[in-house]
Amino acid sequence: MNYRNSYNTRPPIVKPFQQIINASTNTAQDSGNNNDNNLDKSLDMAIERAVGTESTSRTSTPTSSAHPSASATGPRSSAEYNRSVNSARSNAQQGPQQNNQADYGPRDAGQYNDRAPQGQGAFQGQPQGDQMMPARGPKRRTQISRHKKADPTKRTVSNASDVQKAPESLHIPPVGENIRIIPLGGVEEIGMNMSLIEIGNDIIIIDAGFKFKDTDTPGIDYILPNTKYLEERKDKIRAIIITHGHLDHIGGLPFIMDRIGNPPLYTRNLTSLMIKKRQSEFPHLPPVDYRIVERDRESVKLGNISVRFFGVSHSIPDAMGVIVDTPYGMIVNPGDFKLDHRETVVTAEEEKNYDLFDGKNVLLFMGESTNIENPGFSTPDYIVHENLDEIIRATHGRLIMGMFASHFHRIAHVIMACEKYGKRLIIEGRSMKNNVDIAIAAGMLKIKPGTVISGAEIDQYPPDKIVVLATGAQGDEFAFLMRASTNSIKNFRLTDRDTLVLSSSIIPGNEKAVQKLKDNVARLGVKIIHYRTSDVYIHSTGHGNRGEIEWLHRKLRPKFFIPIHGHHYMLRLHAELAENLGVPKENVIVPDDGTIIEIQDGGTKLVRLSTKAPNNTVMVDGFTIGDIQDVVIRDRQILSQDGIFVVIALINASTGKLKKSPDIISRGSVYLRESQELLRETRYLVKSCIEQVTQGSHPINIDYVKDVVSESLGKFLFQQTAKKPIIIPVMICV
Numbered sequence: 001m002n003y004r005n006s007y008n009t010r011p012p013i014v015k016p017f018q019q020i021i022n023a024s025t026n027t028a029q030d031s032g033n034n035n036d037n038n039l040d041k042s043l044d045m046a047i048e049r050a051v052g053t054e055s056t057s058r059t060s061t062p063t064s065s066a067h068p069s070a071s072a073t074g075p076r077s078s079a080e081y082n083r084s085v086n087s088a089r090s091n092a093q094q095g096p097q098q099n100n101q102a103d104y105g106p107r108d109a110g111q112y113n114d115r116a117p118q119g120q121g122a123f124q125g126q127p128q129g130d131q132m133m134p135a136r137g138p139k140r141r142t143q144i145s146r147h148k149k150a151d152p153t154k155r156t157v158s159n160a161s162d163v164q165k166a167p168e169s170l171h172i173p174p175v176g177e178n179i180r181i182i183p184l185g186g187v188e189e190i191g192m193n194m195s196l197i198e199i200g201n202d203i204i205i206i207d208a209g210f211k212f213k214d215t216d217t218p219g220i221d222y223i224l225p226n227t228k229y230l231e232e233r234k235d236k237i238r239a240i241i242i243t244h245g246h247l248d249h250i251g252g253l254p255f256i257m258d259r260i261g262n263p264p265l266y267t268r269n270l271t272s273l274m275i276k277k278r279q280s281e282f283p284h285l286p287p288v289d290y291r292i293v294e295r296d297r298e299s300v301k302l303g304n305i306s307v308r309f310f311g312v313s314h315s316i317p318d319a320m321g322v323i324v325d326t327p328y329g330m331i332v333n334p335g336d337f338k339l340d341h342r343e344t345v346v347t348a349e350e351e352k353n354y355d356l357f358d359g360k361n362v363l364l365f366m367g368e369s370t371n372i373e374n375p376g377f378s379t380p381d382y383i384v385h386e387n388l389d390e391i392i393r394a395t396h397g398r399l400i401m402g403m404f405a406s407h408f409h410r411i412a413h414v415i416m417a418c419e420k421y422g423k424r425l426i427i428e429g430r431s432m433k434n435n436v437d438i439a440i441a442a443g444m445l446k447i448k449p450g451t452v453i454s455g456a457e458i459d460q461y462p463p464d465k466i467v468v469l470a471t472g473a474q475g476d477e478f479a480f481l482m483r484a485s486t487n488s489i490k491n492f493r494l495t496d497r498d499t500l501v502l503s504s505s506i507i508p509g510n511e512k513a514v515q516k517l518k519d520n521v522a523r524l525g526v527k528i529i530h531y532r533t534s535d536v537y538i539h540s541t542g543h544g545n546r547g548e549i550e551w552l553h554r555k556l557r558p559k560f561f562i563p564i565h566g567h568h569y570m571l572r573l574h575a576e577l578a579e580n581l582g583v584p585k586e587n588v589i590v591p592d593d594g595t596i597i598e599i600q601d602g603g604t605k606l607v608r609l610s611t612k613a614p615n616n617t618v619m620v621d622g623f624t625i626g627d628i629q630d631v632v633i634r635d636r637q638i639l640s641q642d643g644i645f646v647v648i649a650l651i652n653a654s655t656g657k658l659k660k661s662p663d664i665i666s667r668g669s670v671y672l673r674e675s676q677e678l679l680r681e682t683r684y685l686v687k688s689c690i691e692q693v694t695q696g697s698h699p700i701n702i703d704y705v706k707d708v709v710s711e712s713l714g715k716f717l718f719q720q721t722a723k724k725p726i727i728i729p730v731m732i733c734v
């Protein structure tokens with residue numbers, strides 16, 4: 001099989017998939033290390049993006065770069081170039097296997113030219129840029145060969161099941177009598193939470209998140225946990241349990257479920273509605289087998305593993321923790337949590353969530369570490385609700401409120417306050433509307449008729465009676481708030497009698513966008529209340545601070561401890577906390593993604609195996625899901641910094657002489673029109689390099705010629721420009 005076929009079998013996904021991809025393009029990765037917690041923000045925002053896509057449409061794909069239309073040597077060369085392109089293209093169409101051969105013949109030109117198709121073309125069967133490895137300087141060739149070697153198994157497409165791959169994790173010893181825990185993601189980063197528990201012949205999975213690209217991965221849409229270990233043990237997987245509906249817990253599902261054999265998915269109703277909404281954007285996927293678990297503490301058998309669930313407080317409703325009962329005690333993973341408290345005294349209702357642990361034997365605690373750096377207790381939600389209530393009551397003029405669409409409780413409170421004070425509510429932004437619908441469908445929200453009005457009715461009520469609830473508090477370019485700030489919404493003009501409340505923190509990376517939003521709005525004279533500048537609390541984190549984490553440790557008193565959900569430093573801090581609270585050092589393991597941990601010897605030992613589950617990065621790049629594309633990423637980094645330099649030479653096969661002066665194409669590197677001297681010297685260098693190498697050699701070793709040209713040209717350009725562009729020599733023997 002080849003992946004062109006598998007592309008072609010999946011045409012219906014083009015549109016929805018593209019939407020999802022578009023939805024991600026502006027999102028920044030969150031470092032999770034902030035005064036106020038930023039994790040839930042990134043998730044919330046992500047949900048805004050995924051559940052309701054108001055963001056930009058991406059106009060170009062990474063593969064749509066330099067087209068060789070403007071060759072520095074003019075039209076004379078382009079006809080010849082095209083000829084080589086055509087012959088090369090017919091080669092390239094033989095399929096991707098061809099590209100794995102160490103053959104950099106004339107096809108290179110075509111490979112280069114094939115970079116031109118836009119995203120959709122690539123989807124329809126044009127191999128994408130990374131599948132065509134151009135020759136280049138010696139330093140990079142090692143990378144290429146490594147890539148080539150890894151290629152057949154690593155470069156997978158989303159329908160992984162039809163790709164034959166060598167087993168990668170079968171050397172890992174079987175679990176035997178032990179209990180095995182593997183955090184596949186989320187323990188070296190904020191995002192892509194996923195872990196598995198393996199006992200006997202059964203595996204259960206907890207969560208399947210993703211994380212957004214960062215500056216290290218240009219052009220990538222999402223990063224997924226590596227599920228190879230699971231893919232190779234599909235028949236043991238009994239269930240996937242989703243603790244709540246944030247994207248760092250559900251984001252990976254559309255990409256992962258298929259690969260792990262679509263196991264039944266256990267979660268609460270609201271979470272299932274959010275997952276359904278998201279899955280509907282991927283209509284080619286098989287339906288998910290949902291098993292709704294609403295009742296706390298009721299035992300569910302997954303294979304031979306007994307699992308129970310318990311409710312936790314988080315910034316999204318219906319968040320739940322997971323208990324796995326083993327003969328040696330419970331394994332507890334509360335998921336993301338915070339505590340409802342009054343002045344650091346946990347409320348009786350919250351205490352009840354955890355009373356099932358009183359006097360019980362907790363074998364292992366897997367605890368989230370997001371806010372471990374923040375001392376004390378986090379701001380409880382009720383304070384935020386009270387403050388928003390007061391703002392809604394006291395504001396004169398129209399009130400515009402921006403918040404994350406996944407803050408269901410907060411949205412519900414805004415709606416209730418509007419009803420209480422006789423205000424009319426306009427809901428703007430698709431994700432906000434979607435989530436209000438989901439909340440109504442889940443029975444969490446009842447809205448009195450007449451409370452919500454449409455945007456068109458805004459002028460039928462006095463300004464004092466108007467509240468607009470909108471998305472876009474992160475400064476998203478195409479969301480309601482930013483468009484309103486530039487007065488580009490029909491029949492809606494912000495004025496100096498309006499007030500804007502931003503009830504959200506800023507996701508790291510969005511600072512500039514939010515600043516721009518606030519500047520725009522301030523220019524219109526609008527009063528702004530933001531959580532940073534306001535002396536009242538109008539936003540709170542969804543994750544417990546250190547005090548709350550400590551409270552939970554004291555509640556569970558675990559024998560073994562594994563910190564999860566955070567960057568490495570956070571996990572370390574969390575491990576220290578556990579040790580300070582009395583867990584012996586040897587009973588604590590700070591894992592990395594893919595670390596295999598076992599509870600051995602009848603529940604008496606916590607052991608880190610020396611071998612790891614496959615853990616190389618899996619990226620979603622357009623329509624491709626791959627385990628590793630280091631070379632592609634490096635190329636993008638180089639392209640963005642140093643550009644690309646293409647040399648095309650026509651060599652007389654019998655004499656080894658050039659048929660004409662070589663053509664040079666440069667993009668993002670040197671502006672050739674203004675560098676005539678450099679251009680002349682480059683041509684001369686290329687010509688003499690080639691003719692020196694080819695002199696007296698029959699037949700001409702084209703690969704060797706390319707290496708020499710790449711190396712000499714690379715050195716020369718570095719001397720002349722202090723830049724190291726990607727060099728693509730295209731050598732054509734005629």
Ligand SMILES: [Zn+2]
Nearest residue numbers: 040043246336
């Ligand atoms: Zn969460």
Ligand SMILES: [Zn+2]
Nearest residue numbers: 246248249336
């Ligand atoms: Zn989370």
